[in-house]
Amino acid sequence: MKAPLHPAFVSLILSLLAACGGGSSSGGGGSGDGIPPMFAGATAAFALSDASIEVSWAPAMDNVDPASALIYNVYASQISGAQDLMTPDLTSAAGSTTEIVTGLLPAANYFFIVRAMDTSGNEDTNLIEVSDTTFPDTTDPIWGGGTSAIATSLTEIDLTWNAATDNQAMQSQLVYNIYSATVSGGQNFLAPDFMTPPGILTHTFTGLTPDTDYFFVVRAQDPSGNEDTNLMEASARTFGIVSFATQVQPIFTINCVVCHGPPFPAQGQDLSNYTTIDSTAINVPANETMLTSMLDRIEPFDSTLSYLIHKIDGTHLDPAVQGSGLQMPRLRPPLPLADRDLIRAWINQGAQNN
Ligand code: HEC
Numbered sequence: 001m002k003a004p005l006h007p008a009f010v011s012l013i014l015s016l017l018a019a020c021g022g023g024s025s026s027g028g029g030g031s032g033d034g035i036p037p038m039f040a041g042a043t044a045a046f047a048l049s050d051a052s053i054e055v056s057w058a059p060a061m062d063n064v065d066p067a068s069a070l071i072y073n074v075y076a077s078q079i080s081g082a083q084d085l086m087t088p089d090l091t092s093a094a095g096s097t098t099e100i101v102t103g104l105l106p107a108a109n110y111f112f113i114v115r116a117m118d119t120s121g122n123e124d125t126n127l128i129e130v131s132d133t134t135f136p137d138t139t140d141p142i143w144g145g146g147t148s149a150i151a152t153s154l155t156e157i158d159l160t161w162n163a164a165t166d167n168q169a170m171q172s173q174l175v176y177n178i179y180s181a182t183v184s185g186g187q188n189f190l191a192p193d194f195m196t197p198p199g200i201l202t203h204t205f206t207g208l209t210p211d212t213d214y215f216f217v218v219r220a221q222d223p224s225g226n227e228d229t230n231l232m233e234a235s236a237r238t239f240g241i242v243s244f245a246t247q248v249q250p251i252f253t254i255n256c257v258v259c260h261g262p263p264f265p266a267q268g269q270d271l272s273n274y275t276t277i278d279s280t281a282i283n284v285p286a287n288e289t290m291l292t293s294m295l296d297r298i299e300p301f302d303s304t305l306s307y308l309i310h311k312i313d314g315t316h317l318d319p320a321v322q323g324s325g326l327q328m329p330r331l332r333p334p335l336p337l338a339d340r341d342l343i344r345a346w347i348n349q350g351a352q353n354n
Contacts (some may be wrong), residue, residue: 009156037062037070039116041128050106050168051134056098060116060124068095073123075113075122076101080129083113106137106168106224141166141174141220143228149236153348154210157236160202164220164228172199177227179217180205184233187217195221211240244274251339252277255329266330269297274353281308282351290322300351303344312340 039060046054055074059067073088092099104110111131117123130347144162151157159178164172177192194203208214215235222226242248252260252271260271267287270276281297284308289295299305307323308318312335328335334340346352 014111033064033120034122035063035120036122037065037116037118037123039114039124039126042074042114042130043124045110045112045130045132047132047134048100050137050139051104052100052102053104053110053112053132053134054098054100054159055112055114055118055130057114059095059097062116062118064120065118069119070095071117072096072099072117073117074099074101075115076104078105078108079113080131083111085113085115093265096312104134106134109133128322137168137222137224137226139167139222140226140228141169141222143220143230143232145232147216147232147234149214149216149234151236151238152204154239154241155206155208157208157214157216157238158202159205159218161218161234163199163201166220166222166226168224169222173223174198174220175221176200176203177179177221178203178205179219181215182209182212184215185231186215189217189219191202192219208238210238213237235247239345239349241354242342242349244352246348247342248346249273251343252334255282255332255339259330278353288316288324293320293322295321295323298347298351301348303347306347308346309340311348312343 024208029080037060040058042055042057044056048054057072060070060175061067062070072092073095074090074092075083075085077083090099090101101110101112109131110133111129113120113127113129115123115126142175144164146162147159148161149157149159161176164173164174166174175198176196178196179187179189180193180211181187194205196203205214212234214237216235217231217233219228219230256271259266260269262270262272265271265280268280270280277298282300284297286295286297289307295305295310297306297308303309307321309318310318310321310323311325311328314327314334315321316327329335
């Protein structure tokens with residue numbers, strides 16, 4: 001907290017007033033009073049919360065000003081004797097004998113020096129310290145919500161969530177405990193599966209079992225160990241292993257082979273069986289992409305680099321792809337997303353003949 005008026009500024013105004021003959025100082029008539037108040041210093045410090053301590057004192061006495069005009073500078077430090085006596089942490093209202101210092105850390109010891117100042121800016125020089133310890137922080141962070149789980153492969157799930165907030169800690173100080181289970185509600189909240197570094201809002205679980213549902217709860221924890229208690233689950237299912245023969249080839253046979261099959265497969269790309277797909281699509285450069293993005297028709301393990309996927313998703317004209325022609329199947333409705341995801345997963349799993 002800052003003083004409303006800097007003491008040096010107050011004293012400048014007063015000396016200007018004195019120079020003009022309008023000063024309030026008495027005795028001797030010069031450029032103001034040079035004698036600081038007589039003050040016995042702080043008498044007590046008393047913690048009020050996990051962030052505030054009340055400091056009090058008995059009124060000082062001044063040779064010129066009434067007690068009601070005196071202000072008090074409060075200097076705080078977590079180390080005894082280490083207060084910065086040039087910069088008060090708080091300046092009291094005139095005549096006050098108690099102030100509450102706020103914005104403190106929890107469960108922390110603080111040392112205070114209080115010095116009285118008169119209206120001419122004269123400050124006493126006592127070094128009397130009082131101290132107390134703020135209460136421990138027992139308030140849980142407030143969960144930020146927004147947990148989402150997305151399977152990215154047979155064995156991986158990406159989790160993201162919103163930042164929590166806390167009464168004491170900054171968001172960058174909060175850590176997150178992640179609890180997982182393969183049945184809804186089955187998490188063991190005594191043992192997190194993962195604790196993030198401070199401030200991190202994502203985590204990728206790896207080494208999971210394919211074709212399995214996972215349920216996650218993410219809870220925020222502050223540096224004092226307080227953890228929120230939300231039970232909101234996010235769930236995702238790891239990819240299963242896609243069978244080319246029973247799941248992928250039928251999609252091609254029904255939707256593509258009429259044009260991409262014998263005797264004259266469009267673009268020389270024959271999708272009628274694994275052997276022809278292997279020789280005309282897998283690791284075969286697409287005709288329609290520009291030189292700068294020479295994509296293969298099917299790039300094993302990477303559907304995003306497979307032009308066939310862009311042709312069935314309709315992203316083949318995107319600047320990153322630079323393809324041409326129409327979305328496939330040509331002049332027909334697009335494939336359902338589930339079919340496209342099956343082909344995508346088959347490619348991401350290596351475009352095997354399984
Ligand atoms: C009605 C005929 C027809 C059907 C059905 C069809 N295609 Fe095509 N396909 C074409 C023609 C013609 C082209 C070239 C012109 C274009 O891209 O529009 C082409 C181009 C492509 C290309 C680009 C090849 C390259 O090297 O640039 C891919 C990949 C493709 N088709 C995949 C498919 C898939 C997968 C299906 C089934 C889901 C399918 N097509 C269904 C006629 C068809």
